[in-house]
Amino acid sequence: MLTSTTGRLTTAAIATAAGLAVLAPAAHAADAAPAKLSVPAYEKYLKQQSTPAAKKAAAKFAALNKNQKAVFVKTLQDQKVYKALTGRAWGKIRNVTTTDRYNKNVTFVTKASFKIAKDKHRTTTATFSVTEKIFNIPVTTEGATLIYPTIGKLPGVTKASADVFNINAAIRIDATSAVKGNFTTARIVAVPQVKAFGKKAVKQATLRATKGDFIGKLANQK
Template sequence: MSNRTMSRMTAAGVAAVAGLAVLAPAVANAAAGPGPAAVTQSSVQQPAHLTVASYKAYLKKNWKKGGRETAVAFAKLTPARQAQFLRHLEDRKVYAAFLKQVKGNFELPLHVVDPYNKDVVFVTDVTAHVAKDKAGTLTVRFSVSERVFGIPVTTETITVKGATKGQDKSKKAVAIAKLQNVNAAVSITAGPTRAASKGVITRGSVTWTAKPQVQAFGKKKLVKDQDAAAAITKATRTFEASLSNE
């Protein structure tokens, strides 16, 4: 699903990438704990649908969590598009389709746009590099965003860091989860992050749980796993990442 193909690797590089599939995301350092709290919403009696008035109130309540910018963009939509925007937010199928799997090489930023329909797209961005510090710290940042009429609605991001040389190698893997959510139809929270290094492989992951806030979204929660891993050898520096449903 990536728009980049991986370059030819040496035998060591192939072995390293193969290791990505078998390295279990065991807890090495639950460094970041739960990610930032999801955008808050009162959970009294769940309404049947979102309305323009209720969404504007929701954005105002979450003014400093993306509500301000979203309110400005939402106000520029026609009444018909505002209504359609809300229908997309409460459509369970859209969030269920919010998925991605990519792979690529370090130092080559990845940007992919996947249309879901004429109004909704999923945008994936990955950056990966190794710092020139004493530990040769690697950083992989994997972000997937849902956008409706060009307006970012939900963005789920995981950043993985780890040492590639020195005495700290394989000892200081960390994962940091970040959420930006202005979808009033669901409340999304992050579970504890998990990170581990083994040999040339460093991996981090997090689990996102989306709980319905309107009846139209359905009664059951939706759970997603987000994972990013790096393989660093003398010959190659590669990454793999995925956002998937449980």
């Protein structure tokens, strides 16, 4: 299962005089943010990541040529590309993987997967996610997970999480989830870490799953 929340590239304004810290209002995070993300800054960011997936991505990024690295970093801070990260899957309970191309460098991979436990309730873990890849390197995954029984009185006891993997240093992603019966909703907020990204962007991931069918969706919120 993916990590439920991530926070990246923290920035802070440090007051050098105690009097200023008391009298002056705190600087807004956007004001303290760098104007844009550079290749050296992103390489430094990748070195600070500890997950196996991030380390694998760092090795692939290091193998790109100079022009590809520049395009990669430019894409990370392009909000149009981030907002295009949406997807939908539905139908009978089954594992699904589809790939949509945004341009020659970027693809979006939509996945739905189901694992059924061998317990008396045949507890099912349903996961829906959409992943952005740049030069085939995963940078952001967003979605939701629903855990529910398929035997006994439904919906029974269900659990859910908002799922996020993120190594896009231009944004920090905060996520929360709520569940009611066999339906879960995740609110996903991309908080800019560089001014080039623009204002924060909000998305919603939803997942409904029953004994026989499911529907998962990731969409932008106004």
